[in-house]
Amino acid sequence: MCQIFTTADPELYACRSRSIRLRGVATSVRLENIYWNTLEEIGVRDGLTVPQLVSRLHDELDHAGALGDRANFTSFLRVTCTRYLQLQLQLAGLIPTDRSIAIRSLDAGKVLADERSRFFSSVA
Numbered sequence: 001m002c003q004i005f006t007t008a009d010p011e012l013y014a015c016r017s018r019s020i021r022l023r024g025v026a027t028s029v030r031l032e033n034i035y036w037n038t039l040e041e042i043g044v045r046d047g048l049t050v051p052q053l054v055s056r057l058h059d060e061l062d063h064a065g066a067l068g069d070r071a072n073f074t075s076f077l078r079v080t081c082t083r084y085l086q087l088q089l090q091l092a093g094l095i096p097t098d099r100s101i102a103i104r105s106l107d108a109g110k111v112l113a114d115e116r117s118r119f120f121s122s123v124a
Contacts, residue, residue: 003108012037020051022058029054029074038081092118 012034019026031039036050043053054077061067061076089095094114095106 004111007112020054022055031077035078035081038085042084
């Protein structure tokens, strides 16, 4: 089970800060690279740069009245990416949706190779 998680490229969990303008105010957002990669993938699908996507998510969250404490916005971005990746992995069949199938029973090498080829080869 652990091989699926422990053999992840360390670059994926390295943190990086980016300066992004939210409503005209420059702010710094610090996320692990896997989240920046995922935001880039979501943005590409919708024809947006990462700053445009993050700004749009911020504005939509604010418009919905759910922004609240700005300190939670980075957590919101992580949850957004996690939900996207979860849907992608399950829909791609990499992780079975049947919760009775133990993660440790999966072929870790195959899951990791499929993940790299499907999700991380197209996003730099």
